[in-house]
Every structure is written in structure tokens, then in C-alpha cells.
Amino acid sequence: MNQQTAPSPAPSLPPSPPPQVGIALLATTLVLAFSSLVALFPSAIAPTLADSLGVSTATVGIQVSLIFGGAMLTSLVGGPLTRRYGPCRVSQLALGLLGGGAALLTLPSLATFALASLIAGLGYGLTNPSASLLLFRVTPRHRQGLVFSLKQTGVPLGGVLAGLVAPALALAIGWQAALGCLFLVAVIGILLLQVQRHHWDRERDPRTPWLTTPLAGLQVVWQRPALRYLALLSLCFSAIQLSVSAFTVALLVEDLGVGLVVAGATMSAVQVFGIIGRVLWGLVGDILDDRLITLMGLACLSAGSGLAIATMDADWPRWTMVAVLCLMSLSALGWNGVFMAEITRLAPAERVADAAGGCLVLTYSGVLVGLPLLGALHGLFGSYTALFGLLAGLALVGLGFLLKARRAIAAPG
Template sequence: MSGGIGTAGEVGAGRIGLVVGAVTAVQAFVTLAMLALATLAPVAVPDFGLSPEAVGYQVSLIYVAAALSSAMAGALTQRFGAGSMSLAALGLSTAGLAALTTGSLAVAAIGSLMIGAGYGVTNPAASLLLYRAAPAARRNLVFSIKQTGVPLGGALAGLALPGLASAFGWPGALLAAAALGLVVAGMVLPQRAAWDTGRQPVPVSLGAVIGTLGHVIRSPGLRPVAGIAFCYAAMQLCLMTFTVTFLVRDLGWPLVTAGAVLAGMQLAGAVGRVGWGGLADRIGKGAPILVAIGLISAAMAIAMAWLDASTPPVLVVLVLGVFAVTAIGWNGVFLAEVARLSGADAVSRNTGAVMSFTFTGVVIGPALFAILHGALGSYGATFALAAVVPVAGALFMALTRAQPRNPDARSG
């Protein structure tokens, strides 16, 4: 066990591609697992005796587990290593997908908790690896490339799962997705020993977790980043969770077509992540980019209220595409900002703590969206009302913008 966590850029240039590729693949798979049931909601959720919009509660359950596991994941990463925690994320998500196929509501709930626990430990481990690998001048771009795993995983869900469900039933589609987790684990396993270097015997306790969360709340730099993440994550997951059902129920589109649109949105989000990250590196600031993303996202959410079955498909796709570039495109700049404010010794711990706020926003977002839809009866109107959320995040960041780094480069 070595005595330090490592410094930025310590991974050789020849290894950066391997690190980025592997952590992106892990992110893509855990995202696929998280979105799998939501993507198949119109055909799968009724088999549990529920209406399709109830999938919002399943997504919230996933993120309850993600919020709890993320709060501990920073310390777990420091103690056991980034490689081991990446494998743990894959194992939990794979097992969770298998549990969903049973058709039992209770077993599916347990599986959802497992998927959430796996999702929650992913980013602290990846942030430590990327902080070691990425030069500071390219950090936003490198973190954003890794975060393309989220829309790529969503795109894979939208493209592959509806077709697989049509051919083999929705349980067969989920089992095929679980098999992919084993493939990604085979990619990561050979790197485990190298990625586990720098482990430290840090405590993994409730007191340590509360201390780190308290540091985020008190920190003048991390607090606005946590606030914006809470708001933006809520909007992002509402978009990813309810788009397919919106297109099927409100606009009358076929499920496979709606799934293909969702896949295209995820790809647009991936392009957005890389573009926003490159722009943030170019201007040398992440905060203004995050503010702009929130305002554009809110405008697109409002535009959703004007889409109906008579709207030309090209206009629907245009609105959803711009919505995706923003609402799905913010995460890499956000994580790079957390890393900038943290430093090497605290990056995994602070990432885990800030991601807890992200996941808390996601827990509230889809569940509140489902409640509001029940009252309004229209997905478009519900999206428009939800526009207040990214506006609040953008204003919070604009009014309390963090100054250049430190005193936040500590774990609390």
C-alpha cells in the first residue's frame, strides 16, 4: 500500500487512452443498467401490475441507493482502490439487471437498489483515475469524454433494448444487457492491480461521511457546484426517463421509433459533453459554461409544451436534440470543476460527496415529475413546469460562482 493518492498527470501519455476508454465503458454499462427498465417501461412495467409512468419511482429508488453509496464511495476508493471499486460497480449493476427479469416487484426493488449502489461508486473511482491521467489544461475535455459514457449507455439502451424485447421479450433484453457487464468486467480486471495503487487506510464510517458532506455544504467553492448538480441532474433524468413514454403516449409514436429518438438524443448529449468540455478548457472557466447550459435547457423544457401529435417530426427531433445537448451535456464540466476544487488527495472523496447531492436531485426529480404528470395529464406541460429547476441551478451558480481553487482542496 503506497503512501499517497497520486498527482495530476502522473499516468504516462501512452496509458491515458486506456484509462479513458475503460472508465467510459464502465460508465456506459452502469448507465445502460440504470435506464434499462425505463426504456422498456411501456411493455415491461405493466407486467408488474403498474402503469408505465410508475417507472419514475423505480428510477428514484435506484438513486436513493446511488446517493447513499456515493457518499461512502470516496472513502471506499481510497481504501480499496479505484480498480476494485470499478469492478464492484460492474458486479452490482449486472446482478441488479438479472434481478429485474424475475417479474417479482420485491425482487425488482432489490435489483434496483443494487443497480443504484453500483452507479454510485462509479464516479469517485473514475475521477481519481482521470485526475492522475489528465493534464490540468485538458481536464474538462478528458472528464467530458469519460462522461460520454452516460449518453452512450443511454443510446445503447434506446437502440438495442426495444428491438431485443420485440424478439425475445423484455426479460430476454435485460439478460442480454447483463451479459454485456461481464464483457466490460473482463476489460477492467487486468488493470485492477495497477489502478489500486495509492490505497490509504482511511475510515469508512458514518462520521467520516457526514464530515465530508458537511465540508461540501460549508465550502464556498463546492457548495454552488453541488447545488447546480442537484438541479441539473433532476432535469436530466426526467428527460431520459420520460422521453420514450412522452413520444408514445402524447405524440402517438411507435415504441421502436421513440427508442431510436432517445438513442439519438443520447448521442447528441455525448457530442454536447465533449463540446462543452472543450469550450470550458478554451476559455479556462467551467462556471460560465454551466450557467449557459442551464438556461438553454430551461428554454427547451418550455418548448416541450408546444409539441403534440400534429407537430412535424423534424421539429420534435430538433427540440429534443437541443434539449439533449444541454440537459445531458453538463456533467463532464461539472466533474472537472469538482476535481479542480479538490486536488489529488481529496478528489475521490469530494466527488463522492458532491455526487450524493446529484443523486438526491435525481431521487426527487422523476418522482416529482410523475406526481405532476398525474395532476397535469400532459408530459409536455410537465416538462415546461420543470423548467424552473435548471433556471434555479443556473442562478445559484451565477450568484455564488466559485473563485480560483482552494481552500476547497481538502476532504473535510
Template sequence: MTADVPAAGVGRPPGGLPLTLAAVTGVQALATLAVLALATVAPTAADSFTVGAEMVGYQVSLIYVSAALMSAIAGPLVRRWGPGAASIFALAMSCVGILGIASGNLAVVVVASLLLGVGYGLTNPSSSSILQRVTPPARRNLVFSLKQTGVPLGGILAGLMLPPLTEAIGWQAAFVVSGGLIVLLLVLLLPLRARWDEEREPQRPLRGTMLSGLALVWRQPELRALSFMGFCFATTQLCLMAFTVTMLVQELHWSLVAAGGLISLVQACGAGGRVIWGMLADRLRFGIPVLILIGLLSAAACLVTAFLGPDWPPAAVVAVLCVFGASSIGWNGVFLADVARLTRREDVGLATGGALFFTFGGVVVGPALYSALYKLIGSYTLTFGAVAVFPLAGALVLLALLRRTRRT
């Protein structure tokens, strides 16, 4: 069942689409900054914890275990609290989490990582509920893709801000500065909350409905296929985001600042990719072929990355990783728009949370699997080559769905 016509004028947030899009994109960006902060400065922060830099993969996976569990129950929570309250709560958890990591205590880091996941798991169900109310169907892929640029924008901010701050004032103080940015956005969002939450259902019971998003996704073959694709693509995306800096520093012998600058450029290419893929999907009026193309490009980029080395010209390394970023970071907006397209308006939050449970599953598996494979292979670049199986599998599942759809 599709939901192509948002209710005109019902609960429209103040400022209409532009302000709403800017606000939810900001939430996505700063939540992502908090999630990626430790991975961005892993070669330096690892010394404080007396562990290897590759262990950050387990920390990232821990965040997304929590995010996956929160995503599975986020739909009913967003309906009950309202998407505005859910967005503000997400920012609060992001702030507490990044400040907890700044403590430098491993036990506190574990708890803080779980809180980061709680906040991150709420961002997409709440923002999808808000955007679906103000987005014309013909612009859905572009608008959702623009919102999803918050993820690479958060990565860009982490890559440009945290390494220089780490060298100037230390990584822990840099994390405190990041927490201050999150608090600032939280305060700015408070006046918007009342309008965002006009359609909330405060008396809605939670018991018996917490996993309804998963059930909704499982009932629809199209949503099941998209969710499997999300698992595969997210695995690749998080490996790129979590290990590129460490690969550049330890195997290609780049400086931390130069590696941080390149990961920011990679994230920028991901942001640009999201816009371009969204525009292409709107032009085709169908996102599945675009997602298949993204999967094939991501698999190819993984395989080329396996051959990177310190003797490669910097421009060639930049070119490879930029293509990698534009593909493996660029898929999310088209994915979320297709989930919304296949779902009734009132169930968008439920379906988004259910589909993202599987996406976060890939995020959990990806960094931890990468860390384990690295221990066996002994090379960051070659481990990226092994990761190519994931985007290829996601593309093949969607290709089978596309063929089945055309036959029917």
C-alpha cells in the same frame, strides 16, 4: 484550494490516458444502461407488472436514492479498496441488478434497483480518482467530459438495443443479454485493477470518515454552489431520460422502436454536447459560464417541449429533443472537472462523492416529482414545461457565484 498538477508517473495505469479513459467510460456506459433499462421499455414492461408506465419514475428514483447514499460514503471506500476494485464492484452490482429486474417480480425489482444504485454511486468517485492521476490540467474539462459521454452512450445503447430485442425475444431476455455485456467488461477490467489500485489505503479506517466528502463540499462555497446546480440539472436530465420514450409513444403516437431510436439520438446529442462543452470550458479556462449557458438552454428546451403534440412534424420533434439532450445531458463533465479543479488531488474522490450526493438527490427528486406532477397535470409534455424551473434555478445560482467571484 486547487489541484492543478497530477503527480507525474505515480501509479499511472497501463496504457496511459487513452486506455484509462476508454475503460472508465465503458464502466459508466454499462452502469447507465442497467439504470435506464426499465425506463427504455416501460410501455411494454409495465404490462408484466400490471402498473402504469409512469410508475417507472419511482423505480428510477429508488435507484438514485441508493446511489446518493453510496456516493456520500464512496470517497473513503474508494481510498480503502482502490478505484479499480470499486469499478469492478460497481459492474458486479449493475449485473446483479439488471438480472434481478428481469425476474419480473416486484419485490425483487425493489432490491435489484437498490443494488443498481449501489453500483452507480461508485462509478464517478472511482473514475475521477483514476483520471485525475493521468490528466493534464489544461485538458481536464475535455477528458472528464469524454468520460461522462458514458452516460449518454449507455442511454444510446439502451435505446438502440433494448426495444428491438424486446420485440424479438421479450424484455426479460433482453435484460439477460445486457447482463452478459456487463460481465464481459468486468472480465476485461480485471488485468487493470492492480495498477489502478497502487495508491489504495487498505488499512484506512472507515469509522468517522464516511461522511467526510459531504463535510468537504459544505465547507467550500464554490463546491456548495456547484452541488446545488448539480441537484437542479440532474433533476432535468433524469426526467428527459426516464420519460421521453413514454411521452413519444403515449402522447405523440410514435412506435416503441421509433421512440427508442429518437431517445438514442437524444443521448448521442448529449454525448456530443459533453465534448463540445468540455472543449469550450477548456478554451475559457473556466467552467462556470459554460454551465450557466447550459442551464438557460435546458430551461428553454423544457418550455418548448411543453408544446409538442402528435400534429408536429417528426423533424421538428427531433430538433427540439436534440437541443434538449445536448444541453440537459451535456453538463456533467464540466461539473466534475470543476469539482476536481477546486480540490486537492488526494481529496478528489471525497469531493466528487460529496458533490454527487446532491446530484443524486436531484435525480431522486426529478422522476418521482415528474410522476406526481403528471398525475396532477395529465400530460407528459406539459409536465416537462413545469420542470423548466430546475435548470433555470441552477443557472441563476451559478450566475450569483460568478458575480461574487469577479468582485473578489
């Protein structure tokens, strides 16, 4: 008797092969590191750049705000743009905008300086939505926390490169030629990414509208309570992170009587512990298989160390000051990868890039609004130790958002 079998369904598109995880991680980390390098390059040569533009070094510092302002704009459309053209093509677009912004910075004009910073910021804002979608597709769920955290080390890595490379290049070949080198690096990166485009962009949907739906990412986030509270958490954590980076040296020198050389060395240690924290907490989140609990632990650690810093005075032993600041850095600078991985878990699979872009709008808002506000509060309180006490309170606010996110996930329906 002939036995008929039901026809097998048409094969679906197979997932990317395992080797793609390593290649994708390397590519997305380097793109993110390059974006951070471009963003911080002018600050690293601020005195030279200020002389050429005829402005103060403080004016050069405004460039960071312009960068994040541009990043907020493209975060709004980064999700649908990535779904339409694919994560590889959008990463190439990001490199093009970053390199183009660097090239435009070579023109010694304040107007072009502002425009170039905004253009580079547009590229900066495209890096995470595209990277999130790509890594979500190729990374096993039980390794996403570690992989996303490793990718996020690109931010401090770019900062380290800016500090090491920018002044040396500016002295060796001039600041304009140094910025021109960044444009060449961007072109090389675009060409190298093209090799992978067939694999990484095969699931793109050319019919996806992007320019007509600038609020799509925010809608995805706001319609899902857990994602909404996670985004609000990032507003708090990003303000804490940038404050730790911006105010550590001033805290040590002005409030605690530490010499500038020792304060600078402490700042370097703080950044190194931030990198360690990004990898460590990503691994912890994967082991626990609960990234919200991991983020809660980070919030508590930030609050506790912030309160300890608030009690510091000049009589504290130097090693104790450094240890507490590094402990705060471990959490305050180490949350990003766990946060990005949790976005991919909470978002609908087909809207991962949209959710990443929507959340990052609030993340960048924490930088744009939080840092100037905290700086103004320092003027009111008159000490940086008191300011770190406020950061502890902000960490507890973030903990409250995490508790709300957990309750939203547990709620029926």
C-alpha cells in the same frame, strides 16, 4: 576543490504515463455505459417483465427510483472507499454489484426485483467517484473537461444499447437469459480491469476508514462554498435532464398533436444531441479554461429553449419543434462532463473522490425528488408546455447557484 552537492530528495511516486489516459477513459466510459445499460434494461423489456411479475408496466418503472436510491447510498461512501481500495478495485466492485443485481433480477419475484434493483443501484453509485479519481490522476488539467465529458457519454450510450439490445435478446433467448448475459459481461469486465490494478491502485491507502465516515463526501462539499453551490446546481440540472428525457414524447403527442412515430424519432434525435453536447461543452470548457462560464452558458441556453418550448402550439412547423427540442437537449443533457471536471478542480487533490460522491448525492436527489414533483405539477397545470416553462425557471435557479459559486471562488481567503 571538491564541490559537495546537496543530496537529492527521494523520488516521489511518478504520475501515470500518458498512454494510461486513453486506457482509463475507455475503461471508465464502458463501466459507466454498463451501469446505464443495467439500470435501463428492465424498462426496455417492461411489458414482458411485467407479465412475468404479475404487475403493471408502471410498477416496473419504479425500478429506476430504486436504482438511484441505491446510488445515493454508495455515493456517500464512494470517496473514502475509493481512497482505501483504489479506483480500479472499486470499479470492479461496482461491476460485481451491477452484475449481481442483474442476475438476481432473473428470479420472477417482486421482492427480489426490488432487492436486485437496489443492489444494482449500489454499484451504479460507485462508478463516478472511482472514475473521477482515476481520470483526475492521469489527465492533464487542460484536457480534463473533454476527457470527463467523453466519459459521461457512457450514460446515453448505455441507454441506446438498452433500447437496441434488450428487446432483441429477450425475444431471442428469453428475458431471464438476457439478464444472465449482463452478469457474464460484468465478470469479463472485472477480469479485464484486473490487468490495470497494479497501475491504477498504487496510491490507495488501506488505512482510510470508509464505513464509519458515511458523510465525509458531503462534509467536503458543504465546507467549501463553491463546491456546495456546484452540487446544488446539479440538483437543478439533473431534474431538468430527466424531465427532458421523460416528457418529450408526451409533450409532442398530447400537447402538440404529433404522431407517435415522429415523436419517437424526435426523442432519438434529442438523445443524440445530448451526446454531442457532452463532448462539445467539455471541449468548450477546456478552450475557455473556465468551466463555470461554460455551465452558465448552458444554464442560459436551457432557460431560453425551455421558454421557447413553453410557447409552442400545434401550429408550429414540425422542424421548428424538433430544432428547439434538440437545442434544449444540447444543454440540458450535455452538462455532466463539465460538471464532473469542475468538481475535480475545486476539490482538494486528496479528496477528489469524496467530493464527487458528495456532489452526486445531490445530483441523484434531483432525479428522486425533482422528477416526481414535476410530474405532479403537470397534473396541476394540465400541459407539458407549461412544465417546460418551469424547467426554464429551474435553469435560472441553477444559474444563480453558479454566480454564487463564482463569487465564492473570488472571495479572499
